[in-house]
Amino acid sequence: MSDTSMRMPVTTFGLPLLVGGLLSSAILMACLYAPTEATMGHAQRIVYLHVPLAWLGLLGMLVMAICGAAFLVRRNLVWDHWCQAAAETGWLCSGLTLATGSIWAHEAWGTWWEWDPRLTTAFILWVIYSGILLVRSSQDDPHRRARVGAVLAILGALDIPLVVMATRWFRGLHPVSPEMAPAMRLTLLTCVVALTVFFAWLVQQRRVQVGLEQLARRLAHRGDTDL
Amino acid sequence: MFTFAGAYVLVLLALTCYVGWMASRQRRLTEQYSRLQKQFARNEESGSENPASMRQVA
Secondary structure (H helix, E strand, O other), rough: OOOHHHHOHHHHHOHHHHHHHHHHHHHHHEEEEEOOOOOOOOHHHHHHHHHHHHHHHHHHHHHHHHHHHHHHHHHHHHHHHHHHHHHHHHHHHHHHHHHHHHHHHHHOOOOOOOOOOOHHHHHHHHHHHHHHHHHHHOOHHHHHHHHHHHHHHHHHOOOHHHHHHHHHHHOOOOOOOOOHHHHHHHHHHHHHHHHHHHHHHHHHHHHHHHHHHHHHHHHHHHHOOOO | HHHHHHHHHHHHHHHHHHHHHHHHHHHHHHHHHHHHHHHHHHHHHHOOOOOHHHHHHH
């Protein structure tokens, strides 16, 4: 394995600067450029994080399902590495969605949580993520882990339409499509783009790492080394 | 004001922790591979055969 492949992926030059620049711009826009909402005041700015994180939580599950299906067809472990990376990052985004949503709900509804259809299905999504990560970590054999992970991811993806359509199919507290000023829409779009690029970069970095970790584990278990 | 600031700090903290965790795993990986490469070199010097999988590391 050449030296270039051993360079720490998290410190690859250039791309982190772009990602950092995008994120900084998004946060500055959310804090300074976006106008203050009339009803909720500054607390409304949480939506510029909450919505992108929710989107990324769904995207992570979708990526897992696609990569899981690709593994089941091709039986190439690289697809499972993508699955693992998407699972971890998606789990984080999904959890942060619930956390930011709770903070916003406390300001808007006076309560940290309600068993509203959108909140409930989003919570189920996070539980599915947690379950998949736990089950994957319990499997020693990489191929078995990949198979189990793939099937669970494909089943878990069934929650995606439920989360998306919950506010339309069922009546609840969660806002459906609130009116937003043009500056607010632009800020929201910028935040979605910035966080999506960040998510893609994180998943790519973690995917490389998972592959290297698996190779190292395989070499160590051969008993040829004193690792 | 502090509500939304708290939410932003929470999110940034969580993402920073995840990136930091990845960086610490990478450091451990680099050390593991460094030991593997040394083992490979030792095997070569002593004349013992390196398994095919270890040649990937070198």
